[in-house]
Amino acid sequence: MFGDNEQVAPAAWAAIQARTIALGFDMPSEANTGSLLRLLAASKPGGRMLELGTGTGLATAWLLDGLSAAASLVSVDVDPVVQDVAREALKDDRLRFVLADGLDYVMAQPPGSFDLIFADAWPGKYEALDHTLALLKRGGLYVIDDMLPQPNWPEGHQTRVDALVSDLRARPDLTMVSMGWASGLIVAAKG
Numbered sequence: 001m002f003g004d005n006e007q008v009a010p011a012a013w014a015a016i017q018a019r020t021i022a023l024g025f026d027m028p029s030e031a032n033t034g035s036l037l038r039l040l041a042a043s044k045p046g047g048r049m050l051e052l053g054t055g056t057g058l059a060t061a062w063l064l065d066g067l068s069a070a071a072s073l074v075s076v077d078v079d080p081v082v083q084d085v086a087r088e089a090l091k092d093d094r095l096r097f098v099l100a101d102g103l104d105y106v107m108a109q110p111p112g113s114f115d116l117i118f119a120d121a122w123p124g125k126y127e128a129l130d131h132t133l134a135l136l137k138r139g140g141l142y143v144i145d146d147m148l149p150q151p152n153w154p155e156g157h158q159t160r161v162d163a164l165v166s167d168l169r170a171r172p173d174l175t176m177v178s179m180g181w182a183s184g185l186i187v188a189a190k191g
């Protein structure tokens with residue numbers, strides 16, 4: 001069906017999806033989110049990409065599939081059990097997994113060091129937003145999903161989402177689009 005991008009998923013994606021279901025991991029990124037991430041990664045040849053929140057590697061697989069030969073991707077998660085699924089399925093010299101708290105990782109990076117950040121954990125989204133956005137180069141892309149109500153949202157989460165959207169909209173250094181696509185995406189470019 002038009003608009004369903006699962007059929008053009010990277011080779012490793014189906015196996016990761018099966019492991020994700022078997023593990024009962026309930027925060028996976030959707031294929032349509034992944035397909036957009038792949039496109040955005042491909043728009044940054046030679047770029048440095050960062051994913052905060054590897055999970056089992058579903059979005060990592062799409063991002064990796066969009067990397068040019070000279071590009072690279074760092075994917076950070078605090079949970080070794082889920083990240084190990086990604087480590088086993090995705091072996092590539094351009095990809096580095098970091099087992100760490102995303103907040104610690106963000107705070108340790110120099111400003112202007114990434115071309116694309118997919119912030120899919122609390123750090124980078126609901127924590128340390130300013131620091132995370134400072135990691136983007138000029139023209140760099142910031143991507144977040146789960147902006148539309150999700151069954152696994154904790155109580156009161158809509159208020160946090162609304163505050164995040166207003167913060168992003170109010171920033172003079174960002175040009176952003178909010179999209180009713182997949183779980184609800186925001187893509188913003190740093191000016």
Ligand SMILES: C[S@@+](CC[C@H](N)C(=O)[O-])C[C@H]1O[C@@H](n2cnc3c(N)ncnc32)[C@H](O)[C@@H]1O
Pocket residue numbers: 027028029052053054055056057058059060076077078079082100101102103120121122123
């Ligand atoms: C929404 S899931 C990520 C989904 C993944 N990107 C995908 O494509 O399926 C959020 C992930 O953030 C991780 N996480 C939670 N708190 C974290 C933290 N403080 N630092 C790094 N990762 C964290 C969780 O272990 C979980 O795997």
